[in-house]
Amino acid sequence: MTVTTTDLLLEATGIAKTYGAVVALKDASLAVRPGEVHALMGANGAGKSTLVKILTGAVRPDRGTIEVRGKPRMAHSPAEARRGGVVSVYQEPALIPDLDIRANLRLTETPLAPFRHWMDELGISGLDLSRMAREVPLATLRIVDLARALAIEPDVLLLDEMTAALPANLTERVLEVIGRQKGGERSVIFISHRMIEIGSVCDRATVLREGETVGVVDVAAGSEERIVELMLGEIVEDISARAAAGRPAPQAPAAPRLQARSLAAGHGLHDVSFDLHPGEVLGVVALEGQGQDELFEVLAGSARPRHGEIRVDGSPVSFHHPADAIRAGVVYVAADRAEALLMQRSVRENIALPFTTRLAQWGVINLGNERRTVDRAIETLQIDARAGREVRRLSGGNQQKVTIARWVAGGVRTMLCFDPTRGIDIRTKHQIYLLLRDLAEAGAAVLIYTSELKEVQLVCDRAIVIFGGRVVGEIDATGADEATLLRAAYNLTSDAQMPEELAAEVVAGSALATGSDEPSPRSPGAQQ
C-alpha cells in the first residue's frame, strides 16, 4: 500500500480477541482513507462480526489499537463510539419498537432537518414521525435507521449487512446515496454478502480469513475472483481427495424419504424445494441468514410454513409440534447444544429422553431395556461419558455426540443437522462426519447445513445452494472444491435472479418484531 498513516481516517492494527478457547480474531487490521467506501469481506467465522463489534465499542479487544484521524480511540460502548464519530447501521434496525419515530430520533439526539433531508434522498418522504416504530414496515425502519445515522454526519459510517433484506428499489437508492459520500471528508465501511453491491459502490476491500487480515484489494472489474481467493486461502487438496476416495458409488435412487415443495416461512425463506433420499447426505450451502434457519425450523416442526408442502415417504405431512416431526421419523440436531440437552441431567437420561417419553405412555420405564439401548448408543458414538452425571461438564464435541446419540438409539430414519460441528474440535468433527456417513449407509437420510464449506465435500453426496431464501443451484458434492462452493454461496455463477426483488414482498407487510431481550425461536405459526 502506498498510503502513509497520516492521511488515514480510521486505522485498526493488530486487533485480537478470544472468547474462552475460541480465537475470534488473531491479527486483524483495517485502514480506511477519508472519502472512500471500504468493503469488509470474509467467509463465515472469519471474524468480521467481531471486528465490527470492536469498532463500534460493543466488545473490547484483547490487543490492538484503533486510531481515528491519527488519534488513539478505543470506544467502550456504542455511545462512546458514536461520540467518537463511528456510527453503525445493522440489518436489524436499532429502533425501539415501543417508541414513536420522533422519540427514537430524540434518543440518539438526531437533528430533525438533516434527517428529513436524508429521508427524502433515500426516497421515503412524508413519513409520519408520530407513528410507533413497531407499526412502521421493516424496510422503512431500515431506511430510517440509515437516515438517522447520516443526519449526524459521522466520520465513519459502518453499514453491516444493511442491504441484506431491503427491496430492490430501496437498495438502489441506498447504494446511490452511499456512492455520493465518496470524495468528501467522511468514509463508509460497507459489509454485504452481495458481490454486485461491493463492485458497484466500493473503492477497496479488506479481506479477513481465520481472524487475520489477509489482503486489501482495489475493487475493479474482475476483482471478485481475487477476493474469493483471499477469503479461501490455500485449498486443502488432500482432504477433498480423501473424501472423494472413501465414498461408495451412489446407490440406485430409491423413493425420496423427505420432500420439500416451494417452502416459504418467516421473513427469510421464500421458495425451497428438494428431495432427500434414504442413504444420502444432502448438504445445504448458504451464507448466513439466507433462510436456512427458517427451513430447518419448518422441517423440524418448530415453526409452520407460510406456504408450500412437506412430504414424508410420499405423503404430505403437517407438523404442529416437534413431536409430530419426531413421530414421522424426522429428528433435529441443533448447532446450539443448549437448545437440545438437559444440561443438569446425566448422559443416560439425555439419550433416553425421546424414546422414554414414548414408552412412558404405557407406564413404568423398562430400565433394563433403556440401559442396554443407551449403552449401545454410547459405544457406537464413542462418547467419553466419564463426566456423565451432568451433561454440561462434557466438552462441546461430546455434548453434540449425545444429541446425535439420542436419535441413533431410537433408530433414525431422517436426521436434520443444523451446523452440527459449530465450535467443536477437529478430531470430534471428523468422528461426527464419519457417524453421519455411517448413518446414511445404514439407510438413514441426512440433511445437513454447515457454516464450514469444507464439510460439504467431506460428508455430503449432493448439496443445494440457497440464496435469498431460494434454491439457486445444486452441486455434486464429491466434485466440489471449496472455491466452487463459496462462489455458489455468493450466487456468483448465476446473477439472473436478484434476491432484492423477492425481498420486497416479505418486507411490505411486516412489522418490527417486538423486543424480547433474548432471541426467541422464530415461530411464524405462533403469531397467527
Next chain:
Amino acid sequence: MTAAVDTVPTRRQTWQEGFAAWARRNTWTLGLLGFLVLLIIFTKLINPSFGAGGISNIAIRALPLGFATAAQAIVVISGGIDLSVASMMAFVGVVTATLMEGQSPEFGLAVVIGVLLLGLLMGLVNGTLVVLTRVPDIVVTLAMSFVWWGAALLVLRTPGGESVRWLRDLALGPIGIDLLPRAAVLLVVVVAVIWIPLQRSRLGLSFYAVGSNQLAAFRSGVSVGRTKVLAYACTGLFAALGGLSLVATTTLGDPKPGPYTLPAVAAVVLGGVSLAGGRGGLAGPLIAVVILGLIRSDMTFLNLNQNLATVAEGVILIAVVMLGSFIQLRRSRA
C-alpha cells in the same frame, strides 16, 4: 432548531386527527376510564347514598397503593420488577414517624426531604445490585425486601411515632368541594409533577427504550446499566412517597410491610403496562388502583365476604389482561 424545520411538506394535522391518534395510543387508559365510569354508576345504583364519605375513604386507601403502583410501574416499564416496594415504604414510614415525634413543622419538612433522599438511595442500592451482580431482579429485590423490612424493625419494633400536623392535613379531608378528597389531588399532583417532565426527558425515553429492546437501546447509544439503576432509584423515590403517605393517613409508622407490593404489580398490569417492559404509562395504573378500590368497597357494601373480594380481584385481573391481549391480537391482524 427553527420552527420552519418542523413543517412537514404535507398539510398540518387537524385537531380531530390529532385527537384520534392520541385516542388510539391511549385506548387502554380510555377503556379503563370508561370501565371506571360504569363502575361508579353501578355503585351509585346499588348504594344511592354513595358520596363524599365513600369517595374520601377510597381515596385515602388508594393513596399509599397509588404511590406503590407508580413506583412499580416505572421499574416495570424499564423491563425490571421490584418486590421490595412495600418494605421500603415500611422503612421510610418508621423513620419518618420516629423522627417527627414531638417535632416542629419545620423539622418535619426536613424529615420529608430526608426520607425522599433515603428512598432514592434505597432504589439506587437495589438497582446497582441488580446491574452489578447480574442476579435476576426478582431475586435481588425479594432479598432486599427482607433487608429493608429488617431495617424497619431495627428502627421501631411495634407501630409508633407520629406525624407532624401539616403532613396529616395534606392528605386528610376534602379540598374545596366535598366530593374532591385531598388524598386524590395529592396523588395526582405529585405523580404528575415528577412523572410528566421525567417521561419527556432523555432519561424517561431511555426507560422505555431499555424496557422495549435492550439491544436496540444499546446500539442507539443508551447506557443500559445506568438507565436501569436510575429506574430503580425512581421506584425508590415513589416508594418513599408511599411511606410518607402511610404516616400521613395513619399518623403512625408501622415496621410491618403492608399489602402493597403484589397489589401494585396487579394494578400495573391492569393499567396497561406490559410486564415485558417498554409499554404503558402511569395514568392507566392509577386508574386501575381506583377501580380495584371501588370494587372492594362495593363488595363490602353488598355484604359479601371480604375473601370473596380478593378472589374477584384475581379473576378480574386475568379476564381484563386476556381481553387486552385479545383486542391487541385482533388489531394487529386487521
